Amino acid sequence: MNRTSIPAPEQKEHARHGEQLFPLQKYITTLDDLHPSVSAHWHEEAEFTRILSGSGTYQIQLQHYDVAAGDLLFIPPALLHAITVTPREKLCTETYVFHMHFLGASTADICSVQYLTPLATAKLIPPFFFDARHPLHDALDDLFNDMDALHDDAAQGYELLLKADFLRLIALLLPCCNAADEDTRLHMEYTAKLKTVLEYIDAHYAEELSIADLASLCYFSEYHFMRFFKRFMGTSCLNYIKNLRLEKAAELLGQDGLPPLDASLSAGFHNLSYFYREFRKKYGVTPGDFRGAGAREK
Structure with a gap:
């Protein structure tokens, strides 16, 4: 064990x-x-x-x-x-x-x-x-x-x-x-809505995701949903999705050794230059260098 x-x-x-x-x-x-x-x-x-x-x-x-x-x-x-x-x-x-x-x-x-x-x-x-x-x-x-x-x-x-x-x-x-008091129950209700959204994003991050579809999961308007998400997650919903996709791409590059193009597509990026730019901004290296570092660690 x-x-x-x-x-x-x-x-x-x-x-x-x-x-x-x-x-x-x-x-x-x-x-x-x-x-x-x-x-x-x-x-x-x-x-x-x-x-x-x-x-x-x-x-x-x-x-x-x-x-x-x-x-x-x-x-x-x-x-x-x-x-x-x-x-x-x-x-x-x-x-x-x-x-x-x-x-x-x-x-x-x-x-x-x-x-x-x-x-x-x-x-x-x-x-x-x-x-x-x-x-x-x-x-x-x-x-x-x-x-x-x-x-x-x-x-x-x-x-x-x-x-x-x-x-x-x-x-x-x-x-x-x-x-648990009324404030706690309200927080639990908000958390339940966040869980629903995050579960959906985690299951569909490789697909096209729209704010309208995510807002509908909470029965919120798009405006209310965007404010709600940023207030409780500390970042915008679009930024959260981008970071999740970058983390998934990093996993595919570092652990599975996928080429950058395959990793980007599998993680939901369909613009390779945008993927390269955002990946380097987040991790400080190119996807190719990140993949190479993962290969050397194995």
């Missing part, structure tokens, strides 16, 4: 996190100028993350958090989140991704009914970000260290001790949780 994984940032949302009987996976992720972001995504599992080095910004639901080395984050299941590295920095993170079923969320006991299920279904909202000033930071940091020691040693019975640590994590968070 591969207990530590280093996924391509844009693929993380599609990864299987652990195994059916042990739904927990440890990830080390590095972002830099060549791979500057993890696109907005979500999954059924929760995340517990420590920033190892560098700086950047996490978007969780509709909030943004500037992070630096030593900070910790907890992201409950199904919440929309994204990561961006600070320009000219290298952001390195360590993350445990785990399913709440691992802790007993699917059982019919008091822990599940009062704590785990409300947390998993956004009826209880915990804090997401813990820097050195947060009263829980030191306790969570010590807990993270213990998880690392257990995970890396993998002695007999370590799964039981890890499970106990993750239950302790939930117990530490509970006093800081708030019941």
